[in-house]
Amino acid sequence: MKNLEGKAATIRDVARLSGVSVGTVSRSLNAPDTVRPDTLGKVRAAIKTLGFQPDARAQTMRRRTTMTVGFVIDDIANPWHASCFKAVDTEMRAHGYSLYLMSTNGRASQEAAAIDMLQHGRADGVILTLNNEQDSRTIARLKELRIPSVLLDRELPLEIDAVLTDHATGLRQATNYLIGLGHRRIAIITAGSDIRPGRERVRGFVEAFEQSGLPAPKDLIRSQSLSVDFGFREASALLQMHERPTAIIAAGNRILVGVLRAIQQQNVSIPRDLSLIACDRSDVALLYPGPITLIDRAVEEIGRTAAQLLLERLTGQSSRPAQRITFPTHLILGGSCLPAR
Amino acid sequence: MKNLEGKAATIRDVARLSGVSVGTVSRSLNAPDTVRPDTLGKVRAAIKTLGFQPDARAQTMRRRTTMTVGFVIDDIANPWHASCFKAVDTEMRAHGYSLYLMSTNGRASQEAAAIDMLQHGRADGVILTLNNEQDSRTIARLKELRIPSVLLDRELPLEIDAVLTDHATGLRQATNYLIGLGHRRIAIITAGSDIRPGRERVRGFVEAFEQSGLPAPKDLIRSQSLSVDFGFREASALLQMHERPTAIIAAGNRILVGVLRAIQQQNVSIPRDLSLIACDRSDVALLYPGPITLIDRAVEEIGRTAAQLLLERLTGQSSRPAQRITFPTHLILGGSCLPAR
DNA sequence: CACCGGAATAGAAACGTTTCCAACGTAGGC
DNA sequence: GCCTACGTTGGAAACGTTTCTATTCCGGTG
Numbered sequence: 001m002k003n004l005e006g007k008a009a010t011i012r013d014v015a016r017l018s019g020v021s022v023g024t025v026s027r028s029l030n031a032p033d034t035v036r037p038d039t040l041g042k043v044r045a046a047i048k049t050l051g052f053q054p055d056a057r058a059q060t061m062r063r064r065t066t067m068t069v070g071f072v073i074d075d076i077a078n079p080w081h082a083s084c085f086k087a088v089d090t091e092m093r094a095h096g097y098s099l100y101l102m103s104t105n106g107r108a109s110q111e112a113a114a115i116d117m118l119q120h121g122r123a124d125g126v127i128l129t130l131n132n133e134q135d136s137r138t139i140a141r142l143k144e145l146r147i148p149s150v151l152l153d154r155e156l157p158l159e160i161d162a163v164l165t166d167h168a169t170g171l172r173q174a175t176n177y178l179i180g181l182g183h184r185r186i187a188i189i190t191a192g193s194d195i196r197p198g199r200e201r202v203r204g205f206v207e208a209f210e211q212s213g214l215p216a217p218k219d220l221i222r223s224q225s226l227s228v229d230f231g232f233r234e235a236s237a238l239l240q241m242h243e244r245p246t247a248i249i250a251a252g253n254r255i256l257v258g259v260l261r262a263i264q265q266q267n268v269s270i271p272r273d274l275s276l277i278a279c280d281r282s283d284v285a286l287l288y289p290g291p292i293t294l295i296d297r298a299v300e301e302i303g304r305t306a307a308q309l310l311l312e313r314l315t316g317q318s319s320r321p322a323q324r325i326t327f328p329t330h331l332i333l334g335g336s337c338l339p340a341r
Numbered sequence: 342m343k344n345l346e347g348k349a350a351t352i353r354d355v356a357r358l359s360g361v362s363v364g365t366v367s368r369s370l371n372a373p374d375t376v377r378p379d380t381l382g383k384v385r386a387a388i389k390t391l392g393f394q395p396d397a398r399a400q401t402m403r404r405r406t407t408m409t410v411g412f413v414i415d416d417i418a419n420p421w422h423a424s425c426f427k428a429v430d431t432e433m434r435a436h437g438y439s440l441y442l443m444s445t446n447g448r449a450s451q452e453a454a455a456i457d458m459l460q461h462g463r464a465d466g467v468i469l470t471l472n473n474e475q476d477s478r479t480i481a482r483l484k485e486l487r488i489p490s491v492l493l494d495r496e497l498p499l500e501i502d503a504v505l506t507d508h509a510t511g512l513r514q515a516t517n518y519l520i521g522l523g524h525r526r527i528a529i530i531t532a533g534s535d536i537r538p539g540r541e542r543v544r545g546f547v548e549a550f551e552q553s554g555l556p557a558p559k560d561l562i563r564s565q566s567l568s569v570d571f572g573f574r575e576a577s578a579l580l581q582m583h584e585r586p587t588a589i590i591a592a593g594n595r596i597l598v599g600v601l602r603a604i605q606q607q608n609v610s611i612p613r614d615l616s617l618i619a620c621d622r623s624d625v626a627l628l629y630p631g632p633i634t635l636i637d638r639a640v641e642e643i644g645r646t647a648a649q650l651l652l653e654r655l656t657g658q659s660s661r662p663a664q665r666i667t668f669p670t671h672l673i674l675g676g677s678c679l680p681a682r
Numbered sequence: 683c684a685c686c687g688g689a690a691t692a693g694a695a696a697c698g699t700t701t702c703c704a705a706c707g708t709a710g711g712c
Numbered sequence: 713g714c715c716t717a718c719g720t721t722g723g724a725a726a727c728g729t730t731t732c733t734a735t736t737c738c739g740g741t742g
Contacts, residue, residue: 361721361722362721362722362723363722363723364721364722364723364724365720365721365722368720368721375719375720376720376721377719377720377721380720380721399727402727402728402729403726403727404727405727462728
């Protein structure tokens with residue numbers, strides 16, 4: 001609806017039409033119990049005939065709050081991230097917030113740019129997964145950040161809330177399971193040591209061997225990146241080794257896609273020729289001719305928790321110390337592993 | 342950086358420190374060529390020492406523009422949507438815009454809510470894919486919408502830009518291909534007639550039979566929803582029919598997941614027992630023990646085009662009539678089809 | 683009947699920027 | 713040397729809300 005000049009009606013138009021002051025109209029909207037019923041009626045009638053809706057820009061300006069939160073990730077085409085986003089979105093939306101989604105495509109520069117963008121009144125908070133825990137630009141910006149933030153699966157020497165996963169235990173269990181099946185040449189392909197999941201997964205992997213009194217197969221640890229390409233490249237190389245691994249742990253859901261591509265290309269049969277364990281459920285992991293044994297975790301809960309941590313800072317006056325919440329993993333047996341021959 | 346009161350520096354602080362007026366500071370930022378070099382120097386020095394950054398809330402208020410666009414879809418966990426989002430995001434970000442991502446989870450009420458949310462100064466434009474082209478609430482809101490919008494793969498009797506796909510031709514080609522392989526009992530599982538892809542795909546499917554002078558197998562047309570569950574349910578039913586189809590076209594990438602689940606459960610072998618054609622590339626379609634023959638389309642280009650259409654309205658003064666741009670499909674042969682026995 | 687207290691309201695300031703208009707100074711042309 | 717024109721600047725209005733303070737109005741009480 002428009003006023004006489006053809007522009008959207010403002011609170012002033014409502015005030016004029018209902019014969020009250022702008023202050024009263026504002027209170028009618030935001031604190032209706034402080035305004036007399038008959039006045040409220042007049043105001044509401046005017047609002048209805050004018051089709052008035054408060055202007056979000058002006059509210060943001062005056063209230064100093066945008067009701068918007070940034071969600072910064074590598075790549076939304078990663079199904080784990082997509083699920084996580086959904087969980088965060090559901091929780092935040094229930095509290096009136098909307099989400100900016102920013103894909104950084106694995107580039108630290110875009111990460112820094114995203115944080116810059118979100119500052120200075122564009123968002124009230126951020127939830128983010130860094131590509132790299134060492135990038136100085138990003139860390140510097142995070143330290144100066146004037147809005148609350150939550151890290152997803154990352155660890156920084158800063159006072160920032162974080163939601164983590166106990167990857168080490170997950171990998172230890174998975175590796176133990178394979179060792180129990182008689183496997184010794186077990187390979188792991190995962191992220192580099194520059195992010196927590198990479199470090200923790202390798203740690204769990206090595207610990208499992210140590211606890212069994214076996215030497216960890218150092219030549220089969222491929223820890224560098226979570227990308228499809230890295231998974232493909234390393235799996236291809238592993239499968240062509242002289243003393244080929246009898247099992248591969250594809251620790252990362254994009255890595256899994258690359259690994260499966262290599263497996264397909266080299267005509268390897270799962271689980272006959274090779275046992276396989278994946279991380280995180282995805283269409284591919286659940287379907288690949290038979291469900292793949294995988295290290296699962298509760299994405300929805302993780303996302304919801306991150307949102308709740310942020311909401312505590314956003315809505316509450318709570319300025320508690322930074323909190324780290326760690327979620328467990330669960331080994332889900334599929335059909336992709338057989339005893340070693 | 343903060344001013345004396347511990348709050349972020351404003352343009353006024355900069356003006357005071359550099360000894361010029363706020364107007365001049367503003368022009369130094371937005372039209373530096375209209376301010377004398379020495380003045381510019383003083384202002385820039387002040388900006389640097391104060392660490393001043395303009396407040397986005399105030400800019401939004403004054404400029405009447407948010408540099409934000411809404412992207413409304415069903416489900417970001419759908420890989421096609423995720424890819425499309427990325428393309429749109431890349432293009433929009435290059436022009437300074439950020440994206441609100443709103444998942445509607447297939448509910449028309451959330452669709453309407455999303456549009457409401459985006460109005461009245463929260464976004465400058467919208468790109469959206471509706472769950473249903475008939476929902477009156479959504480249509481009413483779209484008609485009243487005061488910001489430009491672009492529809493993705495949907496058709497409405499409104500003056501709205503749209504980016505479409507020539508699904509009919511794609512389906513015709515795919516169906517012809519199967520007919521050429523000797524298949525007659527060909528099933529199609531796809532969206533309902535309430536959205537364009539559903540209508541067009543069924544149309545192309547039927548036309549292929551007509552052109553070959555064959556009767557279209559009406560009992561094998563399952564047109565209702567794009568969900569995984571629908572794909573699973575219909576594929577399960579089709580596979581248990583007395584006169585089972587010899588080929589299935591899973592026309593929708595979520596449908597494909599459901600179909601593959603049913604195939605797995607009933608121990609059907611592709612392509613030996615059943616030929617299969619999918620729509621849109623996805624990890625699953627490319628990997629499923631061997632790439633599946635699929636009807637492809639250029640997601641990135643589609644997303645980019647949608648973004649460009651919106652940008653024309655956003656930046657330009659162009660108020661051209663609504664435009665519809667249609668993209669072709671391409672049949673990509675995989676290994677999931679064999680001649681009918 | 684005057685006064686008091688509380689609830690309801692009017693009015694204005696404030697949020698931080700952009701932009702418009704007027705004023706100023708300087709250089710160039712006559 | 714004066715007038716004009718232009719480039720540069722200062723100052724103020726404006727964007728549409730929320731919120732604070734002051735005022736009004738009412739009923740009830742002394």
